[in-house]
Amino acid sequence: MTIGTPTDQPSRLAFGGLIDRRLPLRFRFDDLELTGYAGDTLASALIANDVKLVGRSFKYHRPRGILTAGSEEPNALVELRAGPRREPNTRATTIELYDGLAADSQNRWPSLRHDLLAVNQLAAPFLGAGFYYKTFMWPAAFWEKVYEPAIRRAAGLGRAATAADPDPYEKAFAFCDVLVIGGGPAGLAAALAAGRAGARVILCDEDFLAGGRLNAERRGVGDKPAYAWAAEAVAELAAMPDVTLMPRTTVYGVYDGGTYAAIERVGDHLPVPAPHTPRQRNWKIVAKRTVLAAGAIERPIVFGGNDRPGVMLAGAVRTYLNRFAAAPGRRAVVFANNDEAAATTADLAAAGVVVAAVVDTRRDVPAATREAAKAAGALLVAEGRIVEAKGGRRGVRSALIRNRDGRDMHLACDLIAVSGGWSPTIQLTSHLGAKPMWDEARAAQLPGALPPGMAVAGAAAGDFGLGSCLAEGHAAGADAAEALGHDRSSGAAPVADDEPAGLAPYWHVKDSAGKAFVDFQNDVSVSDVALAVRDGFRIAEHLKRYTTLGMATDQGKTGNTAGMAVLAEATARPVAEVGMTTFRPPYVPVAIGAFAGHHRGKAFRPTRLAPSHAWAAERGAVFVETGNWLRAQWYPEAGETDWLESVTREVKGTRERVGVCDVSTLGKIDVQGPDAGTFLDRVYANTFSTLPVGKARYGLMLREDGFVLDDGTTARLGEEHYFMTTTTANAVKVMQHLEYCHQVIWPDLDVQMVSVTEQWAQYAIAGPKARAVVAALLDPSQDVSNEAFPYLAAGPVTVCGGVAGRLYRLSFSGELAYEIGVPARYGDALIRAIMTAGAPHGIVPYGTEALGVMRIEKGHPAGNELNGQTTAHDLGFGKLLSKKKDFIGRFMAARPALTDPGRTTLVGVKPVEPGARLRGGAHFVPRDATVSSENDQGYLTSVAFSPELGHWIGLGFLANGPERYGEVIRAADPLRSADVMVEVCAPCFIDPEGARLRV
Amino acid sequence: MRIRCPYCGERGLEEFTYRGDATVTRPETLDQTAEAAWVDYVYLRDNPAGPHREHWYHGAGCHAWLVVTRDVRTHEILGVELAGGPA
Numbered sequence A: 001m002t003i004g005t006p007t008d009q010p011s012r013l014a015f016g017g018l019i020d021r022r023l024p025l026r027f028r029f030d031d032l033e034l035t036g037y038a039g040d041t042l043a044s045a046l047i048a049n050d051v052k053l054v055g056r057s058f059k060y061h062r063p064r065g066i067l068t069a070g071s072e073e074p075n076a077l078v079e080l081r082a083g084p085r086r087e088p089n090t091r092a093t094t095i096e097l098y099d100g101l102a103a104d105s106q107n108r109w110p111s112l113r114h115d116l117l118a119v120n121q122l123a124a125p126f127l128g129a130g131f132y133y134k135t136f137m138w139p140a141a142f143w144e145k146v147y148e149p150a151i152r153r154a155a156g157l158g159r160a161a162t163a164a165d166p167d168p169y170e171k172a173f174a175f176c177d178v179l180v181i182g183g184g185p186a187g188l189a190a191a192l193a194a195g196r197a198g199a200r201v202i203l204c205d206e207d208f209l210a211g212g213r214l215n216a217e218r219r220g221v222g223d224k225p226a227y228a229w230a231a232e233a234v235a236e237l238a239a240m241p242d243v244t245l246m247p248r249t250t251v252y253g254v255y256d257g258g259t260y261a262a263i264e265r266v267g268d269h270l271p272v273p274a275p276h277t278p279r280q281r282n283w284k285i286v287a288k289r290t291v292l293a294a295g296a297i298e299r300p301i302v303f304g305g306n307d308r309p310g311v312m313l314a315g316a317v318r319t320y321l322n323r324f325a326a327a328p329g330r331r332a333v334v335f336a337n338n339d340e341a342a343a344t345t346a347d348l349a350a351a352g353v354v355v356a357a358v359v360d361t362r363r364d365v366p367a368a369t370r371e372a373a374k375a376a377g378a379l380l381v382a383e384g385r386i387v388e389a390k391g392g393r394r395g396v397r398s399a400l401i402r403n404r405d406g407r408d409m410h411l412a413c414d415l416i417a418v419s420g421g422w423s424p425t426i427q428l429t430s431h432l433g434a435k436p437m438w439d440e441a442r443a444a445q446l447p448g449a450l451p452p453g454m455a456v457a458g459a460a461a462g463d464f465g466l467g468s469c470l471a472e473g474h475a476a477g478a479d480a481a482e483a484l485g486h487d488r489s490s491g492a493a494p495v496a497d498d499e500p501a502g503l504a505p506y507w508h509v510k511d512s513a514g515k516a517f518v519d520f521q522n523d524v525s526v527s528d529v530a531l532a533v534r535d536g537f538r539i540a541e542h543l544k545r546y547t548t549l550g551m552a553t554d555q556g557k558t559g560n561t562a563g564m565a566v567l568a569e570a571t572a573r574p575v576a577e578v579g580m581t582t583f584r585p586p587y588v589p590v591a592i593g594a595f596a597g598h599h600r601g602k603a604f605r606p607t608r609l610a611p612s613h614a615w616a617a618e619r620g621a622v623f624v625e626t627g628n629w630l631r632a633q634w635y636p637e638a639g640e641t642d643w644l645e646s647v648t649r650e651v652k653g654t655r656e657r658v659g660v661c662d663v664s665t666l667g668k669i670d671v672q673g674p675d676a677g678t679f680l681d682r683v684y685a686n687t688f689s690t691l692p693v694g695k696a697r698y699g700l701m702l703r704e705d706g707f708v709l710d711d712g713t714t715a716r717l718g719e720e721h722y723f724m725t726t727t728t729a730n731a732v733k734v735m736q737h738l739e740y741c742h743q744v745i746w747p748d749l750d751v752q753m754v755s756v757t758e759q760w761a762q763y764a765i766a767g768p769k770a771r772a773v774v775a776a777l778l779d780p781s782q783d784v785s786n787e788a789f790p791y792l793a794a795g796p797v798t799v800c801g802g803v804a805g806r807l808y809r810l811s812f813s814g815e816l817a818y819e820i821g822v823p824a825r826y827g828d829a830l831i832r833a834i835m836t837a838g839a840p841h842g843i844v845p846y847g848t849e850a851l852g853v854m855r856i857e858k859g860h861p862a863g864n865e866l867n868g869q870t871t872a873h874d875l876g877f878g879k880l881l882s883k884k885k886d887f888i889g890r891f892m893a894a895r896p897a898l899t900d901p902g903r904t905t906l907v908g909v910k911p912v913e914p915g916a917r918l919r920g921g922a923h924f925v926p927r928d929a930t931v932s933s934e935n936d937q938g939y940l941t942s943v944a945f946s947p948e949l950g951h952w953i954g955l956g957f958l959a960n961g962p963e964r965y966g967e968v969i970r971a972a973d974p975l976r977s978a979d980v981m982v983e984v985c986a987p988c989f990i991d992p993e994g995a996r997l998r999v
Numbered sequence B: 001m002r003i004r005c006p007y008c009g010e011r012g013l014e015e016f017t018y019r020g021d022a023t024v025t026r027p028e029t030l031d032q033t034a035e036a037a038w039v040d041y042v043y044l045r046d047n048p049a050g051p052h053r054e055h056w057y058h059g060a061g062c063h064a065w066l067v068v069t070r071d072v073r074t075h076e077i078l079g080v081e082l083a084g085g086p087a
């Protein structure tokens, strides 16, 4: 007897395994304090500690144990860690044990052993296939209030953490010649062959220890034990400079152009990720060639009580015995339809586990199995079956076995090792849409058409023998390297025997007693499939939706094939005819955090800081996000309690004295070339080729469908040199549009353009004292008098002692105003210089709010008016549309519906009651009409409190607007119960003649 | 998806912006008789199952507008050229 030492791990074998017994690790599972070893998974450590009950099932809360030893695990889902790091639905079979690991069972209340919700089992007749559709049809209100909350509480998986995940995640990119997916025998052989040939290789393996089944079987490669060969192969690969080994990395998606998505669990095997490393890294790997060596997944045979703890796949039993030196039971029954029976029996016996019986469904049991059973002292039941696994919540206690004559026997056991054959792991071959093919001889889905550049080797191709895996992997690796121009210098393929398979398909025990499950995670039983067939669902895709078969977090990796086979039997058709559901990414669940990477919180998108940002922050500015920019919204001063108070002061200061505003965020595009004027004539609705050098002009840009795209001012700095500005919001869009127009529509024009938004810091200095401030900034002997530098003048200047800049006499505020541009690196220095120069004149910095107030007072349209639904006519710019030239949008803008005078047109409004407040978004209806959509005549787009006028003003669009100045209408806002009588007026409230601009 | 930009080489999809049909041509005339041609140019698009010539913009690269011939059933890229003619 080799089980039983050390005492704290009663099912740990005394020797063997790829664990490090010198490194014991303490961990907690629910209320159990336990110990495992380095090299364990949580599952193997639980098995070593005799913990069999690991979770409760989704729907019926049936006790569940550990079925597999890999990422396909449907049952052993736990909540890993606690607090904000709590991660639900993690598979105990893939969690690498670390010291201090804490895990909790999930889907039970109040405890795993006494789960009151297991009462759902009594309700099983109501929870069968299609129960969502049938039971809760009526009344509809019951669904939301009664059924769904109750079901959500009773059924379901783990609990998500309620606090934000504190750990970082990363996105990363990699490129290689050959991507090898899977680090088992085929994958290692492929990577060795490609690597030796000189190819750049990336090998991704899900496990923390490469080797796959080489670490799980008592086999040999050449003259070495299989696990030793694997370790040597890994060492050789690690020493190759062009080979990258990526352990703990699952390739989960295949995309176009040889792009693969992979999730690397960088820090999941640690309580907290190491400093400066992420928890997980989401890779995009671009590969010229790919070898899929993802192996195969063993599938169960379906029989009564097959979901009880203690029923385990035979391959997993061997993995726990051989790799982890942990015995999943003391007394086993082996149940198989293939030659896995022999190896499993032998391995169990070698570990000291009693094998009570070998139940083989085949009529002719091969000699190897007979001999293994005999050597183990096990009863061999040929052409037999297990009709029920009996037991309680602690797991299996006996197997009810029926022989070929129909005679039953009860055998005590605590482990049933079951094998229904293997299904190649072909999911990734289907991600681009190819359908797999059913192979009758192997009773398995095989890859259909492959993604470009992919080859499949070994068990993933349906060739399960170890010798085949090694030979095919080697050939695929060498082929891939050769196809990329490398010499075929890969040496000889590693050699091993092919073990026999001897599969005789046997899917489920028809005379099972009790519930027999095909999908453990979603609790789908054979009777659910039968019910679905009775209800008329006869193909795989329909069966899936009706029963939820294969829709859980494991995507039916262990259960789908059996489910389809049961469906085929129930409809008396071959499996090939019922079809298969579609495989889509991701192959394994991927945390949302990994998709977000660093792009969370403020890092979701870049924050662009204006050149005056540091200075504005020092002044205590309140900032606002506009597009990607952080702009000063207003600059509160001591004693001010209300934003309106600050903004009003800024507006008054500007209109009475002088103000300064950072306008660097406007898009700036430098346009040069002999055809620059012609090009601007074609992209602007008005004309720029006639603009004199040294002048600026307002420009309106349309889309080709005739609606307004953007506006701004463009200055002509030289015969072949223009400087365009766009709105802040449309800077990128306009640049893209100009490049489209040039490269696609008029490639013959000799013109070049480049975005210089980031290169120039630009400040607006506005107000009656603006000239004095500007004159103080300019180097001597530069004349800014009204005569020398009139309204709309533009040109180069030097400021602050030789800094080359540009001066534009532009005004958005309606005051005497200039904009000074300097290279962005001088932006901080210039704002400080402006404040110093302006101090004697009482200069006031103003933010975007004051800017907005002043532009509304002047009736300039901005983002609220340039909303993609308005035409030049709507904005009152109809006269700007040139009749002398073609330009983008000209033809379509002339369509009758776009120039209909009945369209809503820009107007100003002011409240009849001077104290009334206006609200943006209010709709206009005639004075005495009811507020209804039939009477809707337009809407209010922008509002502001005008400090100069002392009341609220607004801009909006009104049907037949210009004909209705003086009319009183209602601005109705039913959402905020606001209803204000307003008088329609021209959309310019201050200095309509523009006298202030030209002084 | 990967697009081989004539200037930048093969780059990932995330660097590009899709615009649409590259087979339409802007009418040369503003004459009212051309209304159908303008409507066709601005609004009407074919939706072929198979190879399709379409405009892509290498916004995170060289800012070139490209004509990409793509089989919309398989995403296979059959050709990439500069919109304005050869580089």
Ligand SMILES: [Zn+2]
Pocket (backbone or CB within 6 Å): B005, B006, B007, B008, B009, B058, B061, B062, B063, B064
């Ligand atoms: Zn490019």
